[in-house]
Amino acid sequence: MVRNTALALLSLVVGFVPPAALAQDDLLTRARQQFQPIPTTPPELPGNPATPAKVELGKMLYFDPRLSASHAISCSSCHNIGLGGADAEPTSIGHRWQHGGRNAPTVFNAVFNKAQFWDGRAKDLEQQAGGPMVNPVEMASPETHVAEQLKGIPGYGVAFAQAFPGEPDPITLANAQKAIALFEATLITPNATFDRFLRGEENALSPAQKAGLAAFIDKGCSSCHNGINVGGGMYAPFGVVEKPGAEFLPAADKGRFMVTKTASDEYVFKVPTLRNIALTAPYFHTGQAWDLRQAVAVMGASQLGIQLTGDDVAKITAFLDSLTGEQPKTTYPILPPSVASTPRPQP
Amino acid sequence: MVRNTALALLSLVVGFVPPAALAQDDLLTRARQQFQPIPTTPPELPGNPATPAKVELGKMLYFDPRLSASHAISCSSCHNIGLGGADAEPTSIGHRWQHGGRNAPTVFNAVFNKAQFWDGRAKDLEQQAGGPMVNPVEMASPETHVAEQLKGIPGYGVAFAQAFPGEPDPITLANAQKAIALFEATLITPNATFDRFLRGEENALSPAQKAGLAAFIDKGCSSCHNGINVGGGMYAPFGVVEKPGAEFLPAADKGRFMVTKTASDEYVFKVPTLRNIALTAPYFHTGQAWDLRQAVAVMGASQLGIQLTGDDVAKITAFLDSLTGEQPKTTYPILPPSVASTPRPQP
Numbered sequence: 122m123v124r125n126t127a128l129a130l131l132s133l134v135v136g137f138v139p140p141a142a143l144a145q146d147d148l149l150t151r152a153r154q155q156f157q158p159i160p161t162t163p164p165e166l167p168g169n170p171a172t173p174a175k176v177e178l179g180k181m182l183y184f185d186p187r188l189s190a191s192h193a194i195s196c197s198s199c200h201n202i203g204l205g206g207a208d209a210e211p212t213s214i215g216h217r218w219q220h221g222g223r224n225a226p227t228v229f230n231a232v233f234n235k236a237q238f239w240d241g242r243a244k245d246l247e248q249q250a251g252g253p254m255v256n257p258v259e260m261a262s263p264e265t266h267v268a269e270q271l272k273g274i275p276g277y278g279v280a281f282a283q284a285f286p287g288e289p290d291p292i293t294l295a296n297a298q299k300a301i302a303l304f305e306a307t308l309i310t311p312n313a314t315f316d317r318f319l320r321g322e323e324n325a326l327s328p329a330q331k332a333g334l335a336a337f338i339d340k341g342c343s344s345c346h347n348g349i350n351v352g353g354g355m356y357a358p359f360g361v362v363e364k365p366g367a368e369f370l371p372a373a374d375k376g377r378f379m380v381t382k383t384a385s386d387e388y389v390f391k392v393p394t395l396r397n398i399a400l401t402a403p404y405f406h407t408g409q410a411w412d413l414r415q416a417v418a419v420m421g422a423s424q425l426g427i428q429l430t431g432d433d434v435a436k437i438t439a440f441l442d443s444l445t446g447e448q449p450k451t452t453y454p455i456l457p458p459s460v461a462s463t464p465r466p467q468p
Numbered sequence: 469m470v471r472n473t474a475l476a477l478l479s480l481v482v483g484f485v486p487p488a489a490l491a492q493d494d495l496l497t498r499a500r501q502q503f504q505p506i507p508t509t510p511p512e513l514p515g516n517p518a519t520p521a522k523v524e525l526g527k528m529l530y531f532d533p534r535l536s537a538s539h540a541i542s543c544s545s546c547h548n549i550g551l552g553g554a555d556a557e558p559t560s561i562g563h564r565w566q567h568g569g570r571n572a573p574t575v576f577n578a579v580f581n582k583a584q585f586w587d588g589r590a591k592d593l594e595q596q597a598g599g600p601m602v603n604p605v606e607m608a609s610p611e612t613h614v615a616e617q618l619k620g621i622p623g624y625g626v627a628f629a630q631a632f633p634g635e636p637d638p639i640t641l642a643n644a645q646k647a648i649a650l651f652e653a654t655l656i657t658p659n660a661t662f663d664r665f666l667r668g669e670e671n672a673l674s675p676a677q678k679a680g681l682a683a684f685i686d687k688g689c690s691s692c693h694n695g696i697n698v699g700g701g702m703y704a705p706f707g708v709v710e711k712p713g714a715e716f717l718p719a720a721d722k723g724r725f726m727v728t729k730t731a732s733d734e735y736v737f738k739v740p741t742l743r744n745i746a747l748t749a750p751y752f753h754t755g756q757a758w759d760l761r762q763a764v765a766v767m768g769a770s771q772l773g774i775q776l777t778g779d780d781v782a783k784i785t786a787f788l789d790s791l792t793g794e795q796p797k798t799t800y801p802i803l804p805p806s807v808a809s810t811p812r813p814q815p
Contacts, residue, residue, distance in 0.1 A: 184550055193561045198540070203531055203803040210813055214540045218565040400805040412808035453798040456550040458747040461759035466557055 148335055149323060155338065155347045158316035159396070159446055163307045164232055169247060169299050171306070174283040179304030181280065181454045182297055187270055189260035191216060192466035196253065196301065200228040202451050205400030206308060211408030216261035222374065224408030229449070230396045232306040234353035239406045240377045241356060241391045246302035251294060266464070267294045273464045276457020310397055310446030315351075318443070326443055333440025336433055341425045350394035351444060358389045359406070362426035365419050368409045376406070399442050414438050495682055496670060502685065502694045505663035506743070506793055510654045511579055516594060516646050518653070521630040526651030528627065528801045529644055534617055536607035538563060539813035543600065543648065547575040549798050552747030553655060558755030563608035569721065571755030576796070577743045579653040581700035586753045587724045588703060588738045593649035598641060613811070614641045620811045623804020657744055657793030662698075665790070673790055680787025683780055688772045697741035698791060705736045706753075709773035712766050715756045723753070746789050761785050 165171065182188060186195040199213040199221070200206050206229035213221040223239045231237060237249035253259040254267055262270065271277045271292050278292065284300055285291035315334075317325035326334065337343055346352040356377055359370050370388060377389040390406055403409060404416040414434045421429035429437070512518065529535060533542040546560040546568070547553050553576035560568040570586045578584060584596035600606040601614055609617065618624045618639050625639065631647055632638035662681075664672035673681065684690055693699040703724055706717050717735060724736040737753055750756060751763040761781050768776035776784070 181550075186548070186551075187556055191561060192556045193545070198545075201533070201803075202800045203528075204533075205805065209534055209539045209806050214538060402806050402808070402810075411806075411810075411812065414808070448802045449800075451800045453549045453796075453800055455795045456548075458552065459556050459749050459758075461749070461761070463749075463758075465758065 155343045157349045158319045159311045161311040171303050176303050178280045178284040179300035190467040199225040205397045207401045215259040219258040223406045233349045239390050240380050242380045246305050247298045250298040250301040270464050308449050313446035314443040329439040330443045333436035345392040352392045353394040356389050360423045365423040502690045504696045505666045506658045508658040523650050525627045525631040526647035537814040546572040552744045554748045562606040566605040570753045580696045586737050587727050589727045593652050594645045597645040597648040617811050655796050660793035661790040676786040677790045680783035692739040699739045700741040703736050707770045712770040
């Protein structure tokens with residue numbers, strides 16, 4: 122880099138380098154080793170090429186409450202595009218006012234996660250999309266019913282035929298999942314302050330945010346929270362150094378163990394993304410931490426075994442604020458109407 | 469009109485007028501005596517002048533589930549912009565899965581109704597907007613809580629100050645209602661096929677739709693369903709000639725009587741708009757008629773005392789299809805985030 126070279130020459134000539142300048146370049150270099158900016162265009166999904174018709178269908182399905190047994194709950198109910206891609210609940214309210222088992226993760230940038238759900242039980246968005254629709258405590262549609270419901274709405278016949286041309290029977294749960302996944306892949310939040318910093322705009326971050334970023338790296342937060350999503354790329358035990366209180370880590374939910382049945386996966390969870398974290402309280406898989414500062418402090422103690430000072434917490438939280446990106450601009454879809462023969466909501 | 473004059477001259481000269489041409493002009497004239505098209509721009513609300521900041525705030529509030537006690541239900545839950553401004557339920561699902569007492573009316577074009585709710589208990593949209601928020605079976609927020617909740621979300625401080633400049637304490641339930649009403653007044657659906665006909669595009673309606681319109685007028689439907697909203701302008705007893713079955717008119721719900729306590733208002737309801745009726749099944753205040761044709765037949769029997777033939781019903785339903793207008797294009801609002809001190813959802 123020209124600037125680094127100039128500084129190096131300067132140090133040779135006068136034997137002096139301004140320490141703040143070096144430290145800042147150094148911080149950017151170190152940050153780039155650990156993090157990447159959110160791309161400004163949606164990524165491709167392997168085996169599921171995007172077309173405008175498929176993405177538009179996915180948006181319709183994402184917002185359509187008729188995919189639930191009650192016709193009252195849609196993907197959007199718990200992954201609200203106006204609320205950082207999540208809801209504002211500890212755990213979401215589902216069919217017949219049942220509560221989900223874990224806090225609804227944000228859909229924003231979920232496409233960049235290594236796997237989906239807190240326990241990683243879905244390998245990608247497409248697989249994930251099938252889960253809540255048929256989960257009895259969420260949308261509660263019997264599995265075979267989703268396609269029946271959609272076939273009962275004539276407008277979807279047209280929309281699926283356009284999205285999956287040439288298929289003799291395009292209205293299937295699998296195709297619905299493909300379309301939803303493609304729409305969700307558009308829900309990315311580029312150009313966060315932190316991303317502008319990563320792209321070289323060194324003063325995008327405030328001094329407090331830079332100090333927070335340095336602390337985030339130096340204290341070890343970025344050992345797990347790294348990559349494009351500042352998280353989302355690996356699994357980790359919650360309470361690796363010290364178990365947090367039972368409100369945050371209740372004994373009954375053993376996390377990834379329930380998927381793998383491997384003892385070492387007890388209380389292991391996917392490290393969540395910290396992208397847009399300032400928008401998505403409450404925190405943790407239990408949704409029991411309402412204050413981001415509290416969540417940071419708990420992480421320090423339970424994952425790193427350190428007691429973060431109030432100043433550390435403030436700096437790190439200031440850095441986390443820099444992870445809020447441009448929120449998606451979505452035009453509310455007009456859904457095809459039900460007709461007399463459309464399957465009706467179940468009580 | 470030039471054409472009429474030409475036809476009149478022709479009849480003087482040759483003693484003959486093509487009957488279809490005359491009948492068509494006649495139908496347009498008769499239709500214009502009873503109906504007006506939806507305007508293409510939102511109407512003004514008396515005492516509540518629109519500004520972009522107020523309308524945008526109203527949209528945010530309309531979509532914000534934190535106005536409900538549970539933080540899970542918004543205006544949009546039951547008045548879904550993708551579903552003709554209503555939901556697809558007989559009666560909506562509210563707080564703790566309670567059901568509302570009557571079918572959710574469409575918000576679209578509601579600004580043109582004489583009064584709001586099935587029983588007209590709110591005189592306008594502004595008054596209406598306060599109802600569901602505090603209704604224990606709907607959004608269930610205690611009345612004083614709405615402003616407290618909004619004051620606990622810092623971004624709303626900014627948004628209310630911009631919407632109500634100069635007010636020392638702008639975050640009030642009353643101001644929230646004003647803003648919501650202004651957003652709702654934008655939810656109009658102009659340029660329906662029928663409106664193009666009313667504006668003089670005589671062949672906008674198909675022959676079947678014209679026959680349906682003629683039947684709609686001749687059989688007496690338009691005695692109640694008239695004006696801009698093809699309804700919404702008056703009250704009428706349900707079952708004025710013959711009481712419909714108890715599934716459509718259960719004895720316990722006496723309609724407007726519950727507002728006025730006047731015996732003659734027993735089983736009286738606001739005549740609903742038929743605008744976009746093809747999008748908003750199920751029908752009637754009970755939401756128990758899923759088939760528009762059935763609803764038309766029941767209306768003929770109960771309100772007009774006539775047994776409509778299958779052909780009459782088909783024609784009238786074809787006409788009703790012409791009442792579907794351009795659906796609103798709404799960009800999903802980004803809501804101000806909750807912070808650590810924001811009041812939390814109530815279980």
